[in-house]
Amino acid sequence: MSSREKRGKVWLAVSGLVQSDAGEWLVVKKRYGGLKGKWSLPAGFVEEGETADEAVLREVKEETGIACTVKGLIGLRTGVIKSEISDNMLLFLLEPAGKMDITHQEYELYEARFMAPEELLKEKEASILLEYLIGRKDLLEKPVIDGVNPGDQFGYTAYKLFF
Template sequence: MGNIEKRGKVWLAVSGLVQSVDGRWLVVKKKYGGLKGQWSLPAGFVEKGETADEAVIREVKEETGITCAVKGLIGLRTGVIEKEISDNMIMFVLVPTNGEKVSHQEEELYEAKFIAPEKLLLEKDTSTLLRYLIHQHEASVKQGIEGLNPGEQFGYTSYKLFL
């Protein structure tokens, strides 16, 4: 596992549910990992110096070429791998801001495209999490709140709440 050396034993990832104007979802098929060959959401790790919402915008752009804005927070997926690694992923809803022309990242992905959620349910290679999100999507989306500062003593250079 190359990620252990790079990320330690606490991982923080993000994923983005990008919705087109007509309601289709932006999905990718990865060439590696546990989701290899399955439709899933664009995702990746938060890097130093960025907030989780900045990371999801970067990851979606890198993987699919789609520039987005965050609409809100869906939730958190958290688990422990092999009783040792804390694996956490924050899930956001995004909207495309530069159109819907997809260009996938060749080295990491087999494919990336917008697909209607009801069609994804018919695909045999749709991930478990994606199937669950399709059924649950009408649940509340938490909006981002900016402009708050918990105090200068913390030294935040960026601070946002999703409530």
């Protein structure tokens, strides 16, 4: 079964905007897919048994070796592919949690590095989402609210809010 078949017709992905103390953004250049050869944010799909915020931390760590903490949710990208696949991605603002030594995932990425947003704007190979994010000066993150119990009748093993 291919990964596309495994996901079905409703996809939930996550992406992380990791900012260094100097204001640079962690970007990656994918080896596959629609963003092949373009600079984009580290991203991937939410797996069974994890929350979206756990998924973004895992994906950024897997792709770049950078451990992070979640500052908050900054947006949603949603679309429909070929009139049948609901493609949704939650964008999180992340903060590096320690060393910022990049070790990129060679089989998925050509490269990963920190770049200044202004430098990214000059790149011909930047994703449209990156270009849009760079143009926004008013990014507001919705922080995580953890420890809320919606009731035992639901059987949640994890439950978080972003408001």
